[in-house]
Amino acid sequence: MRKVVVTGLGCVSPIGNSVEETWASIRAGKSGIATITHYDASAFKVKYAAEVKNFEADKYMDPQSARKMARFSKYAVAAAKMALDDSNLTDNKEDLDNAAVYLGVGIGGLEITESSMKSYFDSGFKRMPPMTIPQLIPNEAAANISIKFGLHGVAHTIATACASGSDALGQALDNIRAGRSDIVLAGGAESTQNGFANLGFTVLQALSSKWADDPSKACRPFDKQRDGFVMGEGATILVLEEYEHAKARGAKIYAEFAGYGATCDGYHLTAPNPDGIMGARAMTLAMKDAGVKPEDVTYYNAHGTSTHLNDSGETAMLHMAFGEAAKKLHISSTKSMHGHCLGDAGALEAMICVKAIEEGYIPPTINLDEVDVEGGCDLDYTPNKGIDMNIDVAMSGNFGFGGHNGIVVFKKVSE
DSSP, X not given: OOOEEEEEEEEEBTTBSSHHHHHHHHHHTOXXXXXXXXXXXXXXXXXXXXXXXXXXXXXXXXXXXXXXXXXXXXXXXXXXXXXXXXXXXXXXXXXXXXXEEEEEOSSOOHHHHHHHHHHHHHTTSSOOOTTHHHHHSTTHHHHHHHHHHTOOSOEEEEOOGGGHHHXXXXXXXXXXXXXXXXXXXXXXXXXXXXXXXXXXXHTTTOBOOSOTTOGGGSOOTTBTTOOOBOBOEEEEEEXXXXXXXXXXXXXXOOEEEXXXXXXXXXXXXXXXXXXXXXXXXXXXXXXXXXXXXXXXXXXXXXXXXXXXHHHHHHHHHHHHXXXXXXXXXEEEOTHHHHOBOGGGHHHHHHHHHHHHHHHTEEOOBTTOSSBOTTTTOOSOOOBSSOEXXXXXXXXXXXXXXXXXXXXXXXXXXXX
16 A cells, blocks of 8 residues: 655644744644634624634735635635645646645635625625635635646545544545545635624534633633633645655655544534444544554544533543553643634644654643543543653544544654
């Protein structure tokens, strides 16, 4: 089977507008959650989020192109530019001509939907901006990446809610293993920072709302005082490459992308199956695909949304999939810092796993002041302070509305 490695990273996140800034914030235990600024949230119950800050699209694309994109597309193009620069592929027209794109997007340009619908109704059903549809549809981020950088392999968009980023990476892995591509830009992008999404998730009773006096404490996975997730946004791109191809061009190799597993609960539109069996099966499939045993995995980046159902349910999955090895597993939810980035969550957290392997560092779960043991959270979640240690294998899991379960596994590269 063809070996797949990571040769480039790019990221726009609520805790940094580059991989370097994002990783520095992770190491510092810095929260990116604050009072909402992208729109007037004064009328809403939820008044804080994990927003991207000080993003300048003109650094990554011409202003005319940027005006035709929704925020999630702008973030995706910026992350792709960073990843290609990092991999020394930006000017390699021959390789890029055949490269593919797999992007996870859970929702798409929802701020465009909101503003265009207002125009539609206010005008008596006569007007809306002409670029409404090309801006809002989820596939346009992958399309914009292909257009901007001259990529002519497949450009596919995966929509499996919060598992979209993980599943996009998994599909990209299969593409390279099958010999269809040598290089794939894979990841996720999302921006649902608008009132429509705020209210939509609020009426589902999914969002945290009680920490308006100190939003930095709002996302607290596995903690007794957790009260819901905090909406994030951003985009993350990993350059995935066939190993021999990467070696031949002298590429820097961050890690091996070793395994992927996916299942569906087939249970409920929004709630995970409380028995956790299908999530655990996805973990087991991913480890088998990667050729590792539970005791080989050092670090698990949890979905860890800071909701009661997820955190206890994910813990149960880990017990099922890892058995006794679960007690020695180092776990953290970096969503405690960058919030829940929806379609980008799996990609951002995969990038964090890659950096964890590269630097030998277990990120912390911040705001974890009292572990909810009585609520079923009884493992080591790396509370509040990271750990320096060697990591040979790291895993990330994400679980989405509709019962979608996606797991990815990365290894330290060996000859």
